Amino acid sequence: MSLVLASQSPRRKELLATLGVNFNVASADIDETVLKGEAPSDYVLRLAQEKAMVIFNRLGASKNTVLGSDTSVIFQDHILGKPQDQDEFMGMMARLSGQTHQVMTSVAVISDKKISKQVVVTDVVFHSLSTSLLEKYWKTGEPCDKAGGYGIQGLGSLFVREIRGSYSAVVGLPLAETASMLLAHNISLWNESLNANDL
Numbered sequence: 001m002s003l004v005l006a007s008q009s010p011r012r013k014e015l016l017a018t019l020g021v022n023f024n025v026a027s028a029d030i031d032e033t034v035l036k037g038e039a040p041s042d043y044v045l046r047l048a049q050e051k052a053m054v055i056f057n058r059l060g061a062s063k064n065t066v067l068g069s070d071t072s073v074i075f076q077d078h079i080l081g082k083p084q085d086q087d088e089f090m091g092m093m094a095r096l097s098g099q100t101h102q103v104m105t106s107v108a109v110i111s112d113k114k115i116s117k118q119v120v121v122t123d124v125v126f127h128s129l130s131t132s133l134l135e136k137y138w139k140t141g142e143p144c145d146k147a148g149g150y151g152i153q154g155l156g157s158l159f160v161r162e163i164r165g166s167y168s169a170v171v172g173l174p175l176a177e178t179a180s181m182l183l184a185h186n187i188s189l190w191n192e193s194l195n196a197n198d199l
């Protein structure tokens with residue numbers, strides 16, 4: 001049984017590798033438009049499943065297990081994706097500055113036997129952020145490929161006063177939850193030494 005990560009995110013690749021599992025990467029391009037009236041947790045779960053399903057179908061009837069994931073930043077029930085330009089970024093930060101938001105990261109694992117999916121919610125509390133700090137942060141290029149416009153693992157770490165929940169989920173993949181899901185799909189971890197019997 002081989003594992004395929006349906007993602008183009010370098011962060012997810014790095015995080016998954018820390019579980020000591022062999023995998024290939026395939027990029028799933030899907031439409032990420034939010035459906036009318038769709039709740040944030042339903043949205044992130046749907047996207048993770050769609051990313052995994054696109055690759056599962058592309059590989060055809062095979063012995064592959066495919067993992068898809070999605071990270072969105074949620075502020076007062078609004079979904080904040082990746083900022084398209086500086087204005088959108090500044091608008092997002094004006095909402096997040098000095099406030100608490102949620103990072104929702106979903107994981108979907110699909111094999112020929114079953115589909116498992118889960119969403120992990122983490123609270124992140126931001127310091128108050130000055131306009132000059134944010135203008136300089138935008139210029140670094142870090143915000144543009146990140147949900148909510150910041151990277152907790154990078155220069156954006158300065159913004160974070162407190163986190164309640166899973167750090168790895170904020171970066172892009174909740175490791176403990178992902179490990180349980182992969183073991184349940186009979187994918188061994190820790191270089192083949194950890195398997196479903198250890199759950």
Ligand SMILES: Cc1cn([C@H]2C[C@H](O)[C@@H](COP(=O)(O)OP(=O)(O)OP(=O)(O)O)O2)c(=O)[nH]c1=O
Nearest residue numbers: 007008009070071146147150151152170171172
């Ligand atoms: C909040 C936050 C998000 N992010 C990243 C994680 C994800 O890569 C990205 C959210 O976008 P996603 O659409 O979840 O992922 P992606 O487009 O990078 O990759 P793919 O869809 O192919 O899996 O934001 C950080 O790296 N650090 C953070 O602190």
